[in-house]
Amino acid sequence: MFNRRKFLEMSSLGLSAISFSGFTPKNKGTKPIVISTWDAGLRANKAAWEILRNNGRALDAVERGVMVTEDEINCCVGLGANPDREGHVTLDACIMDEHANCGSVAFLERIKHPIQVARKVMENTPHVFLVGEGAQQFALSQGFVLEKDELSKDAERNYKEWLKKSEYKPIINVENKNNQTAWAPTRFDDGTWNHDTIGMIAMDAAGNLSGSCTTSGMGFKMRGRIGDSPIIGAGLFVDNEVGAAVATGQGEDIIRIGGSHAVVELMRQGFPPEEACKKVIERLLKVKGEKAKDIQAAIIAINKKGEYGAYCLQTGFNYSVCTADDKNILLNGKNLI
Numbered sequence: 547m548f549n550r551r552k553f554l555e556m557s558s559l560g561l562s563a564i565s566f567s568g569f570t571p572k573n574k575g576t577k578p579i580v581i582s583t584w585d586a587g588l589r590a591n592k593a594a595w596e597i598l599r600n601n602g603r604a605l606d607a608v609e610r611g612v613m614v615t616e617d618e619i620n621c622c623v624g625l626g627a628n629p630d631r632e633g634h635v636t637l638d639a640c641i642m643d644e645h646a647n648c649g650s651v652a653f654l655e656r657i658k659h660p661i662q663v664a665r666k667v668m669e670n671t672p673h674v675f676l677v678g679e680g681a682q683q684f685a686l687s688q689g690f691v692l693e694k695d696e697l698s699k700d701a702e703r704n705y706k707e708w709l710k711k712s713e714y715k716p717i718i719n720v721e722n723k724n725n726q727t728a729w730a731p732t733r734f735d736d737g738t739w740n741h742d743t744i745g746m747i748a749m750d751a752a753g754n755l756s757g758s759c760t761t762s763g764m765g766f767k768m769r770g771r772i773g774d775s776p777i778i779g780a781g782l783f784v785d786n787e788v789g790a791a792v793a794t795g796q797g798e799d800i801i802r803i804g805g806s807h808a809v810v811e812l813m814r815q816g817f818p819p820e821e822a823c824k825k826v827i828e829r830l831l832k833v834k835g836e837k838a839k840d841i842q843a844a845i846i847a848i849n850k851k852g853e854y855g856a857y858c859l860q861t862g863f864n865y866s867v868c869t870a871d872d873k874n875i876l877l878n879g880k881n882l883i
């Protein structure tokens with residue numbers, strides 16, 4: 547679906563935009579390239595592209611790109627997002643570069659840009675993963691500022707709505723079945739939204755790959771719950787000899803199948819990105835069986851030739867692709883069920 551609002555939004559970026567079912571992109575392989583999950587990725591890609599088109603490093607591009615989404619209030623990423631069931635927003639993020647360096651944070655509270663903290667973990671510690679209070683302390687030691695502990699207006703409204711039943715229902719992104727096309731947050735019929743993530747992978751002009759992933763995780767999750775997004779190999783994986791993949795959707799199930807790593811390994815065996823993503827989503831379907839209808843999961847990938855592809859479990863997933871010919875396009879992911 548393509549609407550006037552989205553067209554205007556993308557035109558204002560000075561970029562071309564195409565979005566309708568069945569559109570098959572030309573996928574000759576190109577660099578630089580940046581792709582990201584969901585339609586919020588169009589705006590994130592634009593920031594990443596500014597770095598890539600100036601011969602910048604993919605790592606800088608994927609960090610800068612997802613910071614745009616972390617900044618968007620009323621989005622399901624960053625501090626404006628839905629809280630856990632105790633009313634606190636907790637954030638997860640990870641980043642990985644062309645040298646297999648990686649950094650992650652999870653269960654991080656009151657810090658605006660978890661992706662930047664993840665990069666600092668990668669660059670300024672001997673570790674890969676910091677969580678909770680320790681991650682926050684580390685962020686403060688690196689000069690990050692503690693933001694107020696308060697919910698955005700929309701998140702507060704959503705939380706109050708959720709509290710009426712306080713039903714623990716880990717459903718992710720199936721709201722998209724309603725074919726809502728407004729940019730994230732996609733919403734349930736009652737106006738609340740559940741969850742989203744932005745995952746971004748890029749190849750720079752030098753042919754190097756990097757990736758990033760950031761999320762507030764599942765709305766109204768159990769306190770302490772962490773999904774796939776900050777887990778290297780599940781939410782994100784980069785192998786500079788082969789390709790990169792990043793996931794979105796039901797984190798528990800993406801972890802179960804080591805989603806992003808599995809896609810990269812299939813690309814190593816020679817499968818093109820879309821085929822590799824499809825095989826991994828098929829694996830998820832096999833693992834979940836009947837229960838697959840209750841969840842959404844999607845993976846996007848780029849290989850070393852700059853070819854890209856994606857696959858999702860259910861309809862409703864889209865992803866944003868920005869390539870060297872200055873096109874920033876929105877594509878519908880192909881779905882299994």
Ligand code: GLY
Pocket residue numbers: 742743761762763764772773774775793794795796797798
């Ligand atoms: N995929 C994001 C999450 O499950 O938290």
